[in-house]
Amino acid sequence: MAVGLTSATAHTLVRMRLAALRHSLRDKNRVAWVAGGAFLGLVLAGATIWAAARGDADLVAVAVTVWALGWIVGPLFAGGGDETLNPEYFTMLPLPPRALSGGLLAAALVGFAPAVSLVALLSLVVLGAQLSLGALLIAVPAVLLQLVSFVLASRLAVAIYGVLLQVRAGAVLAALVNAFILAFTAQGWALIAAFISTDVQGTVADAARIAPSGWGFAAVEAAGRGDWLQTVLALVGLALLNGLMLVAWSALLVRRTTATRTGVRVRRVLTATDAAGAAGAKEVRSWTRDLLYGHRAVFAISYGLFFCLMPLAVGWKAMLPWAGAAAVVMGGAMFSNLYGADGTAFWMTLMTPGSARLDVRARQRAFLLVFGPPALLITLLLTWWSSIDSAWPLVLSALPALLGGAAGLILLSSVYSAVPTTDAHKRSGNPLNSGENEGETLGLVYVMLVLISLTAAPALLAALAWTWWGIPVGLASGVLTWWYFGRLAARRLERRGPELLTLLRHGRQPGQQAPASSLSAKLAQLPQWRRTLAGLCLGFGAIPLIPQAVVPAVFKLNHVDAKAWFLALYTAPAWQWPVIAGMALLGLGMYAFGGLTYYRASKLSVASPQADPLEDADGGRSVAA
Known part of the structure; x- marks a missing residue:
């Protein structure tokens, strides 16, 4: 009975999620952002599969761990992740916690981000095919279990973060963690260089295998060398971990949808003597x-x-x-x-x-x-x-x-x-x-x-x-x-x-138009492809400019023996500086194209709309409260 209810709930919520996705794609700006994010994700997923095709097991293990970290920390910087199906919407429905969490999990597996991550996890299949037939067969359930673990870890992290933000000490702790993670994305090259220069690359790869994000990879690798006990332990452990995360998430969903918020007693009244002080x-x-x-x-x-x-x-x-x-x-x-x-x-x-x-x-x-x-x-x-x-x-x-x-x-x-x-x-x-x-x-x-x-x-x-x-x-x-x-x-x-x-x-109501003199109205006169391309250039121009040009240049000038993911450092020494210069020009060119597009749009003239009878003498609107 419970299984049937969970299945029916999941089916309904998946249909709701798909309907929401279809409606969201009517927004051209949202489509542009989704297309840009999907393109970048597929590029990174392709790089992960390429590493697996080369047989670089250590790099694949680290890459899968990075994908897991992206799922955990990404929603913390993106408004709590995609909660189109807000759990509070279902508070009044007689759904058991497990049925609701199971349905929301199924709905969370539908979308562009899970699809891109699934492509990246196909690197386990590519690696398993190089090892043995048994490893190839094991890679299939390993990929599915690992993808579910990514989504569950993401939802659980957001739920825990929400609990922390409801107490002062938790809010401070969450801020410290977020600040470190975001700073690491910009300045983490220094820590990476320090680690690599001390010859701990193998240690990092071993840590990636030990972490739960590497259990699916460890199962495929163990199957390739015929260690079936470790293969079974890794897959069973990953399944048990998913179950524990689902139970924990269910408990936090119950707390979220049933907790009452009481008022706070006034500790001290305002004693200001004038309006400015108040x-x-x-x-x-x-x-x-x-x-x-x-x-x-x-x-x-x-x-x-x-x-x-x-x-x-x-x-x-x-x-x-x-x-x-x-x-x-x-x-x-x-x-x-x-x-x-x-x-x-x-x-x-x-x-x-x-x-x-x-x-x-x-x-x-x-x-x-x-x-x-x-x-x-x-x-x-x-x-x-x-x-x-x-x-x-x-x-x-x-x-x-x-x-x-x-x-x-x-x-x-x-x-x-x-x-x-x-x-x-x-x-x-x-x-x-x-x-x-x-x-x-x-x-x-x-x-x-x-x-x-x-x-x-x-x-x-x-x-x-x-x-x-x-x-x-x-x-x-x-x-x-x-x-x-x-x-x-x-x-x-x-x-x-x-x-x-x-x-x-x-x-902003659907169909509400920006003022004719605004930049949005002027940009609307440009072709859609140019606006989308300009947005992508401004959004992703930092990738070739900073990590692929500035950072490897700093590495070379300081004689840091590290390659990491810097393309120039994988080329022959004679070509490294030209590649760095080319990446710098590419990044600057992307910024120049995006900036020039917006500048030219700002110089366009737009036909004035019909006079608004509510328009007042000084250009404002006299709107009744």
Whole structure:
């Protein structure tokens, strides 16, 4: 009876998942992102199969482990993964936990990501075919069990992460782990070089075989040498592990769909004597009581530290002075959607006369209070540790410019480019899931990383030209950007507040058009292939530029004996520098194509739409609340 219910539930949820996929593919932007991600995934999957065809067993073992890590940590940076079928939707249905978790697991196995991972795991079949007929037969169940383990590990990691984010200590721990992982994706080459230079490649491969992500590979390898006891133990162990993860996930789903959330007793009332003080106290309490705020703040500061400390593994101290600046840039990017995070709670600000300017300035002060002292302390300590005297005027000039620029830009982007997210009181048991606009939120983060970094350019140029005179330039730049961008944000909030509330409450309605003068409307005039190609170039241009050009160049200049996955280092010595140069040109060319496409689109003219009777004299809309 239970098996039949689980099977029927799985069948229904799979059909719902397929229907959701079909509907999502009507969005051309989503199709472009899915196509780009699928293409990149298939390239990496092909590389894994190529390693298996060459008979490089150690590389295949490590590659499969990397795929498993991608499944575990990927959803933590992508809004909690794809939860089209939210478990809360089925709270009122009389479904046993095992039936619901089994159905959701079956639905999770349907999609582009599982299909790409299945292609990558076919490397086990290729490797088994080279070993023996028995190994080839064993590879089939090993691939299926390993794929299920990937999906279960991903869902279980998201569920555990959601539990951690509901307590303060857990939110801090999750932020530290996330910051280390993201910093490793950018600066992990230093740790890899340090490990490889100490001749531990075999140890890494052995560890990959011992880890659960390598049990399917170990079963195929054992079958190839006729060790059937180890083959059976590896497959049975993988099946038991999948069962345990399913049970644990079921228990967490029960907690997620049945837990009650009680109110919090007020510990201390506001004692502000004026409106500005009340707005500031309210905002500071938002940062200290909302666990997502605290999680993102700790993540940004930890990321700056990890990003600049990792090169120490190869003895490079030049990054140390910039840890505070990196924390500020990441912090600004993480908090670039403050009003979007407020959701419909924004109506309280909107209904209070004259509150726009006070609210904007309060949010700016709160950001400076949270990030200013830690960034300054980190900068002073690590610059002193680095013993690089020439770095002092540079970092002390850039830091105030970045703080002021970030404090101004986060409010400007929050007002002009707000992205609707799930209201705080409607958050699901997965706090990472902020609604249906994770892609748009992630795009805003990327844009803000660039814009905030650019605010330090005048101060850095002045410091390079006149050393210590760059500090007053940085202070002036920071104060000016903080004041002017905040002023623009407050004026926009006063004039377009009702429209912003409508957006946050209802989201962008299907068929809603961007203003004719916007870049989106101008881009729509370009051919679809050009827009898609420009997006892919801007999204993936860093791959040939950084890991395939900059990093191998650093390896060669520092005489690091490591090849890893750097194409140039696998060629003959005479061709290594030409390949590095070619990869650098490819990456720069991709960025140039994408940037030029957007620049040309911005110069296009669009026919003005019919006059809107609601358009007021100063260009705004008079929308009734």
